[in-house]
Amino acid sequence: MKKNKSMFLSFILSMCLTVPVWAQDAASTAQPASTQAPAAEQQAQTAQVSDTKAPAPQEAAKPETVTIQIDKTSLNNGGEITVTGKAPAGKPVYIEVWSADKKVKANFFDSKPDKETGKIPYILYLTEDMPAYYKIFAPKEMKDKIAEVKKEGKKWSFSDALKKTGADAAYSVPAQIKIDRYKATILASIIGSRGELLPPMDAKENSKRSMQLLKSRFRSVDKLLGADVDIKPDGTFTAKLKIREGLAPGNYKVVAAVDKKLRSEPATFENIITFPNMYFSNAGASLNLIWPFLLTLVISIFGVLMGAGGGFILNPILISLFPIPHPVVAGTVMPTVLFAQASGIANYSKIKFINWKLGIAIGIAMLVGGFIGPKLTELITLDQFKFLFGWVLIILSGLMVWQTTPGYLAKNKKEQAILKEFKKRAEEAAKAKA
Amino acid sequence: MKVEFWGQEFEANLVVGCIGGFLIAIMSSMFGFGGGPFMVPLMTVAMRLPMYIVVGSSLLAIFFNTLMGSVRHYQFGNFDLWLFLVMFPAAILGGYIGPKIAKKVNPLIVKRVASAGLLILALNLLGVF
Numbered sequence: 001m002k003k004n005k006s007m008f009l010s011f012i013l014s015m016c017l018t019v020p021v022w023a024q025d026a027a028s029t030a031q032p033a034s035t036q037a038p039a040a041e042q043q044a045q046t047a048q049v050s051d052t053k054a055p056a057p058q059e060a061a062k063p064e065t066v067t068i069q070i071d072k073t074s075l076n077n078g079g080e081i082t083v084t085g086k087a088p089a090g091k092p093v094y095i096e097v098w099s100a101d102k103k104v105k106a107n108f109f110d111s112k113p114d115k116e117t118g119k120i121p122y123i124l125y126l127t128e129d130m131p132a133y134y135k136i137f138a139p140k141e142m143k144d145k146i147a148e149v150k151k152e153g154k155k156w157s158f159s160d161a162l163k164k165t166g167a168d169a170a171y172s173v174p175a176q177i178k179i180d181r182y183k184a185t186i187l188a189s190i191i192g193s194r195g196e197l198l199p200p201m202d203a204k205e206n207s208k209r210s211m212q213l214l215k216s217r218f219r220s221v222d223k224l225l226g227a228d229v230d231i232k233p234d235g236t237f238t239a240k241l242k243i244r245e246g247l248a249p250g251n252y253k254v255v256a257a258v259d260k261k262l263r264s265e266p267a268t269f270e271n272i273i274t275f276p277n278m279y280f281s282n283a284g285a286s287l288n289l290i291w292p293f294l295l296t297l298v299i300s301i302f303g304v305l306m307g308a309g310g311g312f313i314l315n316p317i318l319i320s321l322f323p324i325p326h327p328v329v330a331g332t333v334m335p336t337v338l339f340a341q342a343s344g345i346a347n348y349s350k351i352k353f354i355n356w357k358l359g360i361a362i363g364i365a366m367l368v369g370g371f372i373g374p375k376l377t378e379l380i381t382l383d384q385f386k387f388l389f390g391w392v393l394i395i396l397s398g399l400m401v402w403q404t405t406p407g408y409l410a411k412n413k414k415e416q417a418i419l420k421e422f423k424k425r426a427e428e429a430a431k432a433k434a
Numbered sequence: 435m436k437v438e439f440w441g442q443e444f445e446a447n448l449v450v451g452c453i454g455g456f457l458i459a460i461m462s463s464m465f466g467f468g469g470g471p472f473m474v475p476l477m478t479v480a481m482r483l484p485m486y487i488v489v490g491s492s493l494l495a496i497f498f499n500t501l502m503g504s505v506r507h508y509q510f511g512n513f514d515l516w517l518f519l520v521m522f523p524a525a526i527l528g529g530y531i532g533p534k535i536a537k538k539v540n541p542l543i544v545k546r547v548a549s550a551g552l553l554i555l556a557l558n559l560l561g562v563f
Contacts, residue, residue: 105511282514289520296524297531304532305539306548310525311467316555324517330466331507332517334500336525337468341497348490355487358437358446359494362477365452366469366495369459370502374510376464386559389465393556396471400549404542415485422486 064088066264068095068256074270077277077286078245081269082238083254089235091258094170095137095228097241100268101250102132104284106217108209109379122183123198124379125209129177130217132248132284136225137239138165143227150221154383158215159208161225170257174214175207217284217325219382246286246323249273282332283324292318296336311337312396316389319382326385327377351426439487450480455495462496463503469496 068085075081087093107126114121138146142165149161162168181198201209218224229239237256253266273279279286296314303310311333318329348354377385402408437446454476462469473492477483507513 278516280514280517282511283517287517292517292520293524296521297528300525300528301532301535302548304529305536305541305544307541307545308468308471308548310528311465312471312552313555315466316559320558324514325512327507327510327512328514328517330464331504331510331512332466332514333521334463334466334507335504335513335518336522338497338500338504339522339526340529341468341493341500344493345490345497348493353486354490354494355437355439356491356494357435358451358483358487359491360498361435361448362451362455362491362495363498365455366459366499367502369456369461370463370499371506373460373463373465374503374506374512376460377466377507377512378510385465386561390556390559392461392465393552393559397549397552397556399471399475400545400552404545404549409542412485418484419486419489 064258064262066093066256066258066262068254068264068267070254070267070269072269074272075243076272076274078243078247078271081241081243081254083229083241083256083267084236084238085256085264086236087231087256087258088262089233091235092139092166093229093231093237094139094167094257095239095241096170096173096255096257097133097135097137097243098131098173098253099133099248099250099271100131100253102248102279102281102284103128104130104132104217104248105282106130106213107378108212108216110212124182125179125213126182127177127179127210127213130213131173133243133252134174134214134218135223136162136167136170137228137241138167138225139229139231140227142166146221146225146227149225156215156221158211158224161221162211165225165227167225169259170263171207171211172255172257172260172263174210175203177206177210179206179209179213181209216381243271246277247271248284249279249286280324280328283322283328285323287322287324292322295321306400308396308400312393316386316393319386326382327374330377331374351423351430353423353426437483437487444483444487446483447481451477454480455499459499459503463499463506466503466507469499 064087066085066087068083071082071084072079083095085093105126105128107124110121110123110125112121113119145164146161149156149164159168162171179201181201183196183198200206214224226241228241229237231237241254243252249271251268251270253268255263255266257263273286276289277286278289295317296310299314299317300310302313315329315333318324318333319326345354380388403412435446435448437444455473458469458472458476462472470492473496474488477488477492478485504513
C-alpha cells in the first residue's frame with residue numbers, strides 16, 4: 001500500500017515538475033563554452049602558496065601552508081598522475097580533484113520522511129553545475145573506513161562517508177554549486193503548473209544537498225572517494241591518482257587540503273579525448289564511438305528477428321556497460337525508432353492497411369502516457385529503474401514463450417494466412433488505383 | 435466503438451484499449467523502448483481484434499507515444515545528440531540487414547533464444563547474479 005501511494009504521488013509530482021525542467025533545459029544549452037587555451041601553457045605545475053620551504057614539525061609557529069606539484073600536464077583519456085607536496089607535519093591531507101570545464105546535470109528527489117517530523121518533503125533538488133568529475137582522495141589509512149562505507153551497499157551516504165574519513169574538512173567545490181529546489185503541491189499538480197521554486201539554501205544546507213546530488217549522480221563510493229595519499233611524518237605526501245577512462249575532456253583542477261582554510265593553490269592538468277573517443281555532454285562521459293554503433297547494429301538486427309524493438313535489449317546493456325545516466329539512455333534510444341515507425345506507417349497507409357480511427361483513438365491515450373513516462377524516469381533512481389525494467393523483461397520473455405506454444409502457433413498460422421491474403425488484396429487495390 | 439476495415443466491421447472495446455495503451459505508453463516512454471510486443475497482444479487478446487487490423491493500427495498508436503516520449507525526453511535534456519547520431523545509422527542499417535537474415539532462420543528458435551536471453555538480462559537487472 002505504501003508503495004502504491006508513493007507511486008501515485010510521484011505520478012502527481014511528475015505533472016507539476018515538467019514545466020520548470022523544460023525552462024532549465026533551455027537555460028543550460030546556453031552554457032558558456034570551455035576556456036581551454038591558456039591552461040595548456042600553464043605548465044609550471046608548481047602551484048604554491050607563499051613559502052615553499054615548509055616548516056619542520058618543530059617550527060609550527062611559522063605560517064602553515066600546503067603546496068603541491070603534479071608530474072603531468074595532460075592525460076590521454078585517463079591515466080595515472082602523481083601528486084607530491086608538503087603540508088604541515090602530522091596533519092591528514094586530502095586531495096580534491098574535479099573537472100573545471102565540463103558540467104553535468106544532477107537531480108535528487110527527496111521523498112524520505114523527515115526523521116524528526118515524519119513528514120515527507122517531496123522536494124526535487126536540481127543542479128546544472130555539477131562538475132563532470134569529482135573525487136576526494138583521502139590518506140591511505142582511511143582504506144578501512146571506505147570499506148566500511150561500501151558495506152552499507154546501495155544505501156550509503158556520501159555525507160557520512162565524508163565524516164568518517166574526515167574528508168568533510170576538504171569538501172569544498174561542489175558545496176558551492178547552484179542548486180534549485182522545487183516543492184510540489186497537489187494543487188499545482190492538478191493545474192499542471194510548476195512546483196514552487198523555493199528560496200536558495202544557506203551555505204550549510206547547500207553543501208549537504210550537494211552531497212546527495214553527487215551520490216545520485218556518481219552512485220558508487222569508488223568514484224567519489226579513494227584512499228591514496230601517502231603521508232610521511234614530516235608532512236610531505238605523495239599520491240598516485242588513477243584517473244579512469246571515459247571522463248570529460250578539458251581542464252581538471254587538483255587541490256590539496258588539510259582543512260577548510262588551509263588549502264593549496266590549484267594545479268591544473270588537461271584530459272585529452274581524441275577520436276574515436278568522444279565526449280557526450282548530456283551523458284557526461286567519453287566513449288569510444290565504435291561500441292555503441294556495433295552494439296546498436298547487432299541488437300537492432302536481432303530485434304528484427306525476434307519481432308520486438310531493440311530497445312528492450314539495448315537499454316539495459318547500455319546502462320550496464322557505459323556510465324550513461326538512465327534518463328539519457330531512455331531519451332536517446334527512443335527517437336532512434338521514430339524513423340522506422342514513420343516509414344512503417346507510410347508503407348501500411350499506402351496499401352490502406354491502417355485503421356486510422358482505431359490507431360488515433362488508442363494513440364491519444366498513448367500520447368498522454370508518453371507525456372508522463374519521461375518525467376518518471378527522472379524521478380526514479382537507477383536501482384528502481386533496473387528493478388522495474390527487470391520485471392518488464394520477465395513479462396516480455398513470458399510473452400515470447402507463449403508465442404512459441406503450439407496453440408498460439410496454430411492460431412497465428414491462420415491469422416498470418418489471412419493477413420497475407422488481405423495484404424495481397426490491398427496491394428492490388430493500391431496498384432489498380434495507380 | 436465500431437471499426438470498419440476492408441468491408442468488415444469489428445466491435446473494439448476502447449476502454450480496455452485506451453487504459454492498456456496508456457499504461458504501456460507510460461512504461462515504454464519511461465524506459466525508452468517501442469512497446470510493440472505489448473501492444474499487439476493487448477489488441478489481439480484483450481480487444482479480440484484480428485491480427486491484420488492490429489499490425490498497422492498498433493504501429494500508428496505507438497508512433498504517437500514514441501513521438502511524445504522523444505519530445506519530452508528532449509525537453510528534460512535527456513537527449514544526447516552525439517550518442518543519437520552514432521546509434522541512429524546503426525539502427526537503420528540493422529533494419530535493412532535484419533529482414534534479410536530473418537528469411538533464413540527459424541522464427542521459433544529465434545523466439546526461444548530471445549526469451550531465454552531476455553530472462554538472463556532481466557535476472558541480471560534484478561541483481562540475482
